[in-house]
Amino acid sequence: MVAFLGMGLLGANFVRAMIKKGMQVQVWNRTPAKATALEAEGAKAFADVADAVSGADYVHITLKDDASVNEVLEKAAKGLKPGAVIIDHTTTSAEGAIERTRQWKERGFTYLHAPVFMGPVNALESTGYMLVSGNQDVVGRLEPVLSKLTGRVLNFGPEEGRAAGMKLVGNLFLVAFTAGIADTLSLAKAMHIPLGDVATLFDAWNPGALLPARLQRVAGGKYDNPSWELNMARKDTQLFLDTAANAGAALAVIPAIAAEMDKWIARGHGGDDWTVIGKDSIPQ
Missing domain, CATH: 1.10.1040.10 (N-(1-d-carboxylethyl)-l-norvaline Dehydrogenase; domain 2)
Known part of the structure; x- marks a missing residue:
């Protein structure tokens, strides 16, 4: 099960691509109508972000900035499945990505920052570039998951925050x-x-x-x-x-x-x- 938070142009097309690949996707957006609009295409929308992430093995995020990511994840926390993986595609500061990696690891979850050079068409067609860095065991484990969503995954090594930079x-x-x-x-x-x-x-x-x-x-x-x-x-x-x-x-x-x-x-x-x-x- 996959959850996706943030149904802007990029997030919505990521979800459409996932559905075409046969994935079950639970979605949430701050403006609920953008999430419910995807139900006609096979997604399941939730008004409460904690409900949206319930049961999901992977939680993808495309939001605005560090503050919105921190706020939404905190609200989602009570619904997260033990050991869930959080994959954040938001463009943020390197410092924010480093701190979230540390904080969510301490809380028993894997957080990977994976920003993209992808427009809405790329997200729909699974083309473009996705950037990762940090713990190479985590990156290696998640790269097959990420590769399904993009044309190429660029790994910038073990330094946390390098992908954000x-x-x-x-x-x-x-x-x-x-x-x-x-x-x-x-x-x-x-x-x-x-x-x-x-x-x-x-x-x-x-x-x-x-x-x-x-x-x-x-x-x-x-x-x-x-x-x-x-x-x-x-x-x-x-x-x-x-x-x-x-x-x-x-x-x-x-x-x-x-x-x-x-x-x-x-x-x-x-x-x-x-x-x-x-x-x-x-x-x-």
Whole structure:
């Protein structure tokens, strides 16, 4: 028996996929209508979260944050089956994941944080990526269970909270990437360049393919053989800013990048490769 708490877009599609695989699923949501809507598809909905987890060997969670996970699990505690496994797919802090792992172990339960890079379609189709870390005996025991729900399980080793941290790293990149796209489109708009021309450029020249090499360049620690000097990159960045300003367009992230470039130029790195601006960020 499986219980699932949190019937947002992701959770609801996880449940649909489980039902298609022949699982019996008990569901709960803070807004009951979202849970009862799944009864027509074979789930059993409960208004009380403790009742929803009763008899379940595995309790999956997709909620908002640390606070909501802590609150809902505490309310569910009295209904948990002895030895039940709690699998939390919520994006949370690493500290929260570590503390919950400890607390629920002390109470006789297994808690595994397994955040995902999966949208609703991935959850329905069991594709995408699920992240885990921590006690490797626990991970090994649960990996076959998790593998049924996703395309690939990425194991980041024995450190508790590492999966949570990796989820935040990935989400930060998505936020920065999307903000960069917004600035790109704002600059194109300022120059009256149609979206179709932007799409044509990126269909032919895919900068996403440069990511692995660019990551190595930033993290390599050697910037004295530039392919693009910081001074020249800063010159172009000023062109972005001036062009947008002249057209009354706002750029969200480029001003902060320009300021960072100025710091490194003032420190004498204007002739280095422009990726030197990431030097102080490299993990040791």
